[in-house]
Amino acid sequence: MRQLQSVDNHSFKTFAYAASLYLKTRDKYSFNFEANNDSIHKYLPKIQENNKNYSMLFDIHILLGNTYKRRGQMKAALDNYLKAENYALIINDVERIVKIKGNVALVYQGIRQLDNALNQIITTYKIVENNKVRLGKKYNSRKFQTLLNTSAIYNSLLQDNNKNLQYGDSSIHCLNKILSDKDLKLSKFKYGQVYRNLATAYSLKKEYAQAEPFFQKSIEYFSEINAQADLYNAFYNTGVNYLEMNNLHKSKDAFQEVLRIKQDTLLDPNYVNAHKYLSEIYVQQNNKDSASYYFTKHQKILEQATKEQQLEYEKIFSADETYQLKKKIDSLEKVNSENKNMIIVSLILLIAIIVTSTIIIYKNVKEKRNAKSRLRQLLDIPKEIEKETNNQKLVIKDEHHAEVIEGLIKIEKKLFFLKEEFNLYTTAKKIGTNTTYLSKIIREHKKMTFSEYSNDLKIKYIVEKLKTDKTVRAYTTQAIGEIGGYKNAKSFTRIFKKYTGITPFQFIDKIETELEKLN
Structure with missing residues (x-):
């Protein structure tokens, strides 16, 4: 790609910059994103829109869309995907049309425009089915991916509207279509994906016992191929499902697996919540020491997350829930007659924490009021x-x-x-x-x-x-x-x-x- 960046052809040069940008983003390289992006915007307008260049323009924009999606810039990703879709439609390339429409649907799902996502993926499936001959060997892979994505979008719709159980039934119908189609010849990873989505659909329908065996199957397949990221999420969702079934022992084991798999330092809601759930489980099992350990760890992680601004705090943290959990842990201490001295020390520390926290909160509230005033003045510019x-x-x-x-x-x-x-x-x-x-x-x-x-x-x-x-x-x-x-x-x-x-x-x-x- 570096060599290709030096050629005189604007199409090849722009493609090379776009490909390099995607590869570096995907593999988490440390690089100057703006400089690379500026080079693309410098040469992209110079590419003439004609039959000779439409395919290359498609490839450039889908690479840019993939890059922005990985960076969490969904609006920019969608803009590039829609441009790519336009070029695919111009050249009437069914393979490219199906590919880009699937990507557009996933972006709509990511920004929670779920009706748009569903319409897009249903249209994609119709195109796949109507072009079996033209897709040739790629028909089965496109059919599988489209049905899998459709089930995921139905699951998201059910998550947003848990009273409309038909979304869950539609998701299950798509997945059963995959499992009953002998021509698809699924790999172990694909089986894992299908069973994970099945489990999610049943769990969202609150049919937790029905979901449990599918969670276990997805774990088996992901374990066989060592798909750590998928295994991590599967164990977390299994833990939540067992918790809903009030099976504390199996739920605890699943959350422990989540913490065992987690190796990198990047924080995410599942990792944070696993500590909170473990603390709650140990409270119900009257294990004060373990409950306190995971509660303290949970609080420290939240502090770290606040400093690094790596989490959407409102999704993973509730002051009221934390207060209630703290009360439950404190109640375990009070009934433990062997730790009376520890109770006194804990109360003193708690009072000190409350006093200190009150002072800090007062200062923070005052600073936030001032900041809000300054922010309001700033936002009133227009x-x-x-x-x-x-x-x-x-x-x-x-x-x-x-x-x-x-x-x-x-x-x-x-x-x-x-x-x-x-x-x-x-x-x-x-x-x-x-x-x-x-x-x-x-x-x-x-x-x-x-x-x-x-x-x-x-x-x-x-x-x-x-x-x-x-x-x-x-x-x-x-x-x-x-x-x-x-x-x-x-x-x-x-x-x-x-x-x-x-x-x-x-x-x-x-x-x-x-x-x-x-x-």
Whole structure:
């Protein structure tokens, strides 16, 4: 790929940079992501869109989509996947169409747009079934992957709406289709995936006894091929399932396996929760020492996670649950007559912790209030722009005048201003007026030209995204600009600063600084 980066052909050069970016991201290399990404954006626009290059453009965008997905930047991943899908459709390459639609469905699932994910994967399955001959040897692998992904999306739908058990039944139906199809010739890893999804479906339906043997089968297959990451998740879910069945002994064994498998230092919710569950199990078994050990370990991990900002804390930590668990552990101490001295020491320490914690909490609350105030001031930057617009007195002159005003409101609500074809001519045509009349109305009611109006809408939209979406705040200036339809990073930065008074990265830095203080 390094050699390919030095050739004169823009297609090969861009592909080489995209492939290198993906490989380094996948294998967790330490490298300058921005520099690599800038090289891609430098050469990608130079590739002519024609029959000769469509396949290469597909490969470039699917590599970029895979890269962004692994980096957790789902919006950028989806944008690249959709571009890749467009090229696949142009050249009518069924294999590529099926591949990219599957990826698009998984991204929709990752950002919890599950209806979109389901529609996409159902369409993918229809394409697979209607193109068995064209897919040839790849038909079986594509059919398997599509059915497996469909079951996973149904499981996610059931997770979000646990009353609609039909989602679970649909997931099970997809998986049984796989198991009953002798032509698929599943590997041990694929069997493990199927049984894991079956177990998950039954567990989400709260049919825990039905789920248990499928969890065990998935563990057997993943163990045979030493698939550690899948084994780690399988043991965790098995532990939760046994806990729901009130089988404390087997649940404890499963969570112990989770901690045994965990070797890396990266924290995740399963690892954190395994300690909490073990503490709860030992409380129910009246084992004070082990309950205290895992409770303390759980608290230390949370402190570490807070410092490193590696977890979504609200998903794994509840102050009320922790307080209740602490109370249960304390009650075990009180009934243990052999440890009266330890009880006194523990109470003193607890009081000291409470007093210290109260002081720290008071300081944190005070600092958070100050930080919230500073953050509010920062996030109100675009409000001055809005005040100027909102304070204009709206005077409707005639019926057509009213239709044009209503048309502008619809364009703003439907985010038409983000589309590439958004300009004075297309906007006037869409509303049903001419460019001269539209310009006049915008000057009267918005006190700005159409160009200023366009930038006003786009910058407001981008500012809102930066305020509410931490993923967007991790984008490059180029990528942030593209959200609002700006193709040139320098031009976007200049316009952003004109409207807000600061550059995009200065805006992001201030938001992140204040949010860190709030955490």
